[in-house]
Amino acid sequence: MKQKGVKWLRYFFLLCLMGISVCTYASEGKRTLNGLVTDVEGVPIIGANILVKGQATGVISDVEGKFSITVSSPKDVLVISYIGYDTVEMIVGEKTSINVQLTESSNLLNDVVVIGYGSMKKGEITSAITNVKSEDFIQGVVKDATQLLQGKVAGLQMASPSGDPTAGVEINIRGVSTISASSAPLIVIDGIPGGSLNSIAPEDVETIDVLKDGSAAAIYGTRGTNGVIIITTKKAKQGKASLEYHGYVAFESIQKQTDVLEASDYKRLAQDPLFKDKISDEGANLNWIDAITRNPVNHTHNLSLRGGSDKTNYIASITYRKQDGILLNTGKEALTFKIGLNHSMMDDKLRVQLNVNNSTIKQDVTWYNAYLQACLMNPTRPVYNEDGSYKEYGTSYKPYNPVALLNEETDQEKWNQLLASGKITFSPIEGLNLSAMAAMQRYDSMRDKWNNFKYFTTTIENKNAEVTKWAAGSMDRTLELMADYFKAIGQHEFSGLVGYSYQDFERQGSSMYAMDFPTDIFGPWNIGTAQSTKDGKSTISSYKNSNKLISFFGRFTYNYDNKYMLMASLRREGSSKFGVNHKWGWFPAISAGWRISEEGFMKNISFVDDLKLRVGFGVTGTELSNSYQSLVLLNYSGVGQMNGQWTQGVVPASNPNPDLKWETKSEWNLGIDFSLLSRRLNGTIDFYQRTTSDLLSEYQVPVPPNFISTMWANVGKIRNRGIELALDGEVIRTKDFTWRLGGNFSYNANKLLSLSNDKYQRDYWYTGWTSSGIQQTTHIVKEGEPIGNFYGWKAVGLTDDGLWLVEGADGNPKLASEAGQEDKQVIGNGLPSMYAGLNTTLLYKNFDLGISLRGAFGFEVLNEYRMHWETMKRISEANLPKSVLKKPFGSQSYVFDSHMYHSYYVEKGDYVKLDNITLGYTLNLNNKYLRSIRLYVTGHNLLTITGYDGLDPEVSIKGLDPGVERKELYPTVRSYTVGAIVKF
Structure with missing residues (x-):
């Protein structure tokens, strides 16, 4: 009781003091308060917001972090905030000046x-x-x-x-x-x-x-x-002009070479009675992969400048990037600049933004077959003849000289990409913004390819050079008009947005091809002199197409007491690509959030800082790939006489479908966000199901009544289900040392639910291709199965004389040469079902160390190179992989069968990569001319842990035939980087 009385006396005394202060101040009137805003290191914070709580009075800190604000009472509370920092509230009292130190937000x-x-x-x-x-x-x-x-x-x-x-x-x-x-x-x-x-x-x-x-x-x-x-x-952004330079040098090398037979292996096999008549020792000892690769030193330089006043501010940057490839005469060189300008007027009611990004790029495109040809070259063969000319090896069945392929062909592409936009925003009243944004994206390219003909084909003899020229361009135009409004009423916050979008897309291009020139010294720039042009064998083509998207959209959000949240949106969109009966589509969405941690029953659970439940549903669509698939298209075909003149005929190339429409994807999402242990552990869990209906595909139709035998239609349905988990936290946090650890995991299950309806039927089809020599499809797309399934024969053994045995439809083994289509089965899937990433950062004073790992799991990879060349039967044609010396399934024989597609070459693809390690040191100077210097070293793509026998299990995940390591590949690289970031 006594303690309670003392408590009330304290409150009474405090109220008396406050009353005296108010009376005294009221007699003096308003006054100006000066202040300084810095971070924990004493660096001025430019553009911090300083507001008098509950009033419209507010200013921002200047280039030195200083501010002046008028207050009217000692009871006034200043609210000082800046993005990325914790907000600070201070009672004015009798102060005439204040220093405010903001700390980086951990929330x-x-x-x-x-x-x-x-x-x-x-x-x-x-x-x-x-x-x-x-x-x-x-x-x-x-x-x-x-x-x-x-x-x-x-x-x-x-x-x-x-x-x-x-x-x-x-x-x-x-x-x-x-x-x-x-x-x-x-x-x-x-x-x-x-x-x-x-x-x-x-x-x-x-x-x-x-x-x-x-x-x-x-x-x-x-x-x-x-x-x-x-x-x-x-x-x-506003503030004193600041200059920043970021530059780095990268040292690159091939991550892994294909392990092929060496000269010593050839010499040994040449003594074996089985092979001595099939291989030749031509005297050299050469690693052909080393002959076509290099260890490039690449560099990048970025310089940016920004600053300005609170009314007008700017940014400008320029970046130069030089990236040579590991294969000879391949690489990329780019020059990119960016300009941004912000200007406000009419007491910040009218704001103008301008942005321009432009890149000019030159790239040398590789002859992709060169690496494969190097793998196939006899290691005892030399690159050059004694007179210095290239040794010629190319015939209808033997590999070409890959050094000549890379040095004697030039395939160069030059292009320019411009992205420019302007935006005007008008805020007539508090909370209301009216804006108009116009943007354009222009792309212009030119590609020239020419070579010395004799190194690239054997079908035509004595032809001197060939040239192909391409030119392409595109223009995308965008106009968007929007109005958004925000209003807070007590604990209720509302916002709304309505908008209109217009997008116009235009594409065009042309190409020319000619061969047999009187000289190749002009490269691609004397194409009219080609003998093929005079003989009528040169070709020329061109194209142009366009399409439009028009949309009306809106969004509404509601937040009550930062506890209950709702967001709903709707878009009405029309596309010129679709049939006349379905030009427009509706795309609604709704989501809600419940911050459970704000409820009264959670107040005593001290280790939970934040807990939010989310649920959402949304509908989106998929356009056609081409602009005119819903229409009747005509092609020229054949030449006939009409009225005494030769006339080119015209035939239908597609069937019209006025009912062609969007693919419709509906998706449910349930999510949980949480923060625990004083925000030391943060995480997100999401569960989702997305179903795409009215899948666009091509179907067989009868002729007549149709013009041709195929038609595009909306028929099928596909489903994806999955779970995602992301965690991050601070394992250790002290004054000088911090250890942060984060990771993520995702699982996705895909299923093709249907491909048919009453009008169009299709249960399955085959896709993918093994290319020459084997002539087999590799994948199947089938109802009830996931996308990405490999479909072929299951290898079960090898005979004593080196012939493959596969599993028949009855479960019994049979010779692969006798197997039929009925014996094929699903032998793997090329899409990973699981992905994971692990990232950790250690900070000690001014040092930092970051390590990133990532992996993919639950998939298979078709090793095309092994499939084509891992058989002794082909040793007379080319060099072979060292794995050809293995004896599969415990057999006593090498493989002597024809190369073929089956499960032995579909390998487990799971991998973990040590993707990135970065060690850095930052020196904060904070003097008049130099703010800071950061030096760092980085290793990228350092190590791959996998059971896969090929070069890299990280293969294509695109299309319906994923998971193939192509034999005509460009090997992946490992890089080591030394860089610096200097802020002036």
Whole structure:
């Protein structure tokens, strides 16, 4: 009782003091309060928001972190905030100046996440969206901006199956949802849907947000059906002009060479009675793979400048990238620049944004067969004759000289990619924004390929050079008009958005081919002199097509007390690609969130900091790949006489289908977000099911009444189910040392539910191809089965004389040469069902160490090279892999059978990669001229742990025939990078 009385006396005394202060201050009137905002290291924070709580009064800190604000009472509370930092509230009292120190936010709920046509705090998100910041990107050489995410996002399935610097990265989000269109997600760059990754430099990327489920992606309609990757580049911002340089040098080498027979093996086999008449020792001792590869030293330089006032600010950057390939005469050189400008007027009611990104790229495209030819070359053969000319080996059955292939052919592509946009935003009243955005993306390319003919074919003798020229161009135009409004009433927060989008796409191109020139000294630039042109054997072609997308869309969000959240969107979209009866489609979405941790019954559970349940449903669509598939198309065919003149005939090339429409993907998502142990452990779990109906595919139809025997129609259905888990936390956190650990896991099960209806029937079809020599399909697409199934014979043994035995339809073994179509079965699947990533960061004072691992599991890989060449029967044709010396299934014989497709060459593909290790040191100087220097070293693609016998189990995940390591491959590379980031 006594303690309670003392407590009330304290409150009374405090109230008296406050009353005296108020009376004194009231007699003095308003006053100005000066302040300084810094981070924990004393570095001024530019652009921090300083508001008087509950009032409209507010300012921002200047280039030195200073501010001045007018207050009217000692009871006023200042709210100081800045993105990425914890918000601070301070009572004014009698202070005339204050120093405010902001600390980096450990509350991930306040992180800003970019969603379709806007942004939200992470804690308010009700859909499956993952945000990755630049500090979490993988380091070192990457092919494009999306590879920065590799191993970082649950449910994002990525593959980089080629070491070619001109090749891209393959991406699926939550599996394959179509059987005829692309499964690649929509790329949005700075708000522009369909932005090209080639138009930006990875070094200019600030954040990447991945919209994975239907409720998040439905706002983008048909183009969001495979998920959406939103890339936000570095923006202009106010403050003192700052200059930043990021440069690095990369040392690259082939990750793994194909293990082929060496000269010593040839010499030994030449003494064996079985082979002495089939192979020859030509005196040399050569590693042909070494002869066509190199260890390039590549470099990248990025310079950016930004600054300006609170009214007008800017950013400008330029990036130069030089990437030589490991194969001779292959590589890529790019020059990219970016300009951004922001300007506000009318007391910040009118804002203008301009952004321009442009890339000019030159790349030397490899002759993909060169690596295979090097594998097949007899290691006792020399590259050159005694006079220095190339040794010629190319015949109808023996390999070509691969050094000549790479040196005597030039295949060069030059292109320019321009991405430009402008946006005007008008805010007439608080909470209301009216905006108009116009953008254009232009692509122009030219590709020239020429070679010395005799090194590339044996079908035509004594022809001097051949030339092929391509030219292509495209123009994408976008116009978007939007209005959004936000209103808070007590504990209720509402926001709404309505918009209109118009997109126009145009494509065109041409090509020319000629051969047999009087000289090859002009390269591709004297094509009219070719003998083939005079003989009428040269070819020329061209094309042009266009299509349009028009959309109306809206979104509504509601948040009550940061506890109950709702988001709903609707898009009405029309496409010129579809039939006259189905030009338009509806794409609705709804999602809700419940922050369970804010309920009263959770208050006593101290280890739970945040717990949110999410549920969402969304509908998206898939367009046709080509612009005119719903129409009757005509082709020229044959020549006949009409009225005494030769006239080219015209025949139908497709059947019309006025009912051709969107594929419709419906997706449910259930998610849980949690944060535990004072936010030391954070995680997300998502369960989803997506079903795509009205699959677009080509079906057999009768003729007549149809013009031709095939027609595009909407018939089938496919389903993907899966689970995703992401965890991250701080294992150790002290003053000088922090250990962060994060990981993600995803599982996806795919099933083709149907392919037929009452009008169109198709139970299955075969796809994939083994190429020359074997002439077999590799995969099957079948109702009730997953996409990606390998379909062939199951090898069960080898006879004593080296002939393959396979399992027959009756379960008994039979000679492979006697097996039929009825004996084939599913022998694997080329799509991984599971992906995982593990990332750890250790911070000690100014040092940092980051390690990333990733893996894929539950799939098989067809080793095409082994399938074609792992038999002694072909030793007279070319060099063979060393694995040919194995005796399969415990047999006493080598393989002497013909090369063929069966399960022995479909290997388990599971792998774990030590993907990235980065060690860095940051020196914070914070003087007038130099803010900081960061030095780092990185190793990329360092180690692959796998049971697969080929070069790399990370193979293509595209299309209906995934999981094949092609024999005509470009080997993957390992790189070591030394880099520096200097901020002035």
